Amino acid sequence: MTKYLVIGDPICHSRSPGMQNAAFEAHGLGRPYGIRHVTPAELPDFFEYARKNLSGVNLTVPHKLQAAVLSDELTSRAAECGSVNTLIISDGHILGDSTDGVGLERALEYCFSESLAGKRILFCGAGGAARATAVHFTHCGVQEISFINRTVAKAGELVDLCHRVDPEITAVCCSPQDTDSVKELLSRADYLIQATSLGLKSDDPPPFPLEWLTSGMKLKIFDTIYHPTPLQKHAASLGIKCCGGKEMLIQQGAESFRLWTGLDAPLDEMRKGFDTGVPGQ
Numbered sequence: 001m002t003k004y005l006v007i008g009d010p011i012c013h014s015r016s017p018g019m020q021n022a023a024f025e026a027h028g029l030g031r032p033y034g035i036r037h038v039t040p041a042e043l044p045d046f047f048e049y050a051r052k053n054l055s056g057v058n059l060t061v062p063h064k065l066q067a068a069v070l071s072d073e074l075t076s077r078a079a080e081c082g083s084v085n086t087l088i089i090s091d092g093h094i095l096g097d098s099t100d101g102v103g104l105e106r107a108l109e110y111c112f113s114e115s116l117a118g119k120r121i122l123f124c125g126a127g128g129a130a131r132a133t134a135v136h137f138t139h140c141g142v143q144e145i146s147f148i149n150r151t152v153a154k155a156g157e158l159v160d161l162c163h164r165v166d167p168e169i170t171a172v173c174c175s176p177q178d179t180d181s182v183k184e185l186l187s188r189a190d191y192l193i194q195a196t197s198l199g200l201k202s203d204d205p206p207p208f209p210l211e212w213l214t215s216g217m218k219l220k221i222f223d224t225i226y227h228p229t230p231l232q233k234h235a236a237s238l239g240i241k242c243c244g245g246k247e248m249l250i251q252q253g254a255e256s257f258r259l260w261t262g263l264d265a266p267l268d269e270m271r272k273g274f275d276t277g278v279p280g281q
């Protein structure tokens, strides 16, 4: 019986069911995790359905901000970033949490084997994923958090949010059109987090001109997109360490699984479930 769901609009590409059901099966709990297409207009009714029928939900684009408003209660980390990707449901009460930040932190540690303390982080993008993870990073001892984004005003809001959480942190932003500033930020960053949706479609342009990356740069790249994008391929050709988004999905999903069940998340089983699962099933 389905007690957990991932919802989004669109949602048919999701690998969460394969990954989460692998975790439940590893604990002898069957395959209780399903998938449902829910539009923004349907979200309030979905919350009432979930309240009566489900134990947990993962939410993806475009629901994370509205879910923070619809939840009965928020964890402190979800309240801080105003974003919810996990619902924990008990006795009709809906607690909203955000596991994206800790998911990306653990993915970076897994992929690059170092801690974030003292690092300069550069985000490409200022949407929901950048918001939730950047706010989390203000608690990880990083030295700087910067943003390059098409809509500079949205990046400016994230700079203000990071400063509200940690007034001491260095945080700046610029447009991808601002060549000098982008090159300067790229040259001093330890990590570039590609958190725009560019690269999801095969004909998408890169988030900035790829020739601005040069061999010998110290930065490492984490692209939130799972499949190899032109950015990932170009970075690899230059010898720049680069990792795709799979491990972030695994780690944020593992944190959701722990919150729902109180059990250890079997990470290797979840990775296998991601690799062998059919998207959307």
Ligand code: NAP
Residues within 6 Å of the ligand: 061, 100, 124, 125, 126, 127, 128, 129, 130, 149, 150, 151, 152, 154, 195, 196, 197, 198, 200, 224, 225, 226, 245, 246, 248, 249, 250, 252
């Ligand atoms: P979102 O809130 O819709 O934000 C989208 C971002 O992409 C914004 O910064 C937006 O810029 C930018 N963008 C979109 N189209 C663009 C274009 N044509 N040119 C330039 N910039 C463009 O989405 P999100 O939730 O932050 O997700 C962003 C990406 O992260 C998605 O690809 C998603 O799949 C991925 N993600 C992965 C994981 C994982 O576990 N691996 C988890 C969460 C998200 P504007 O502000 O200018 O619109």
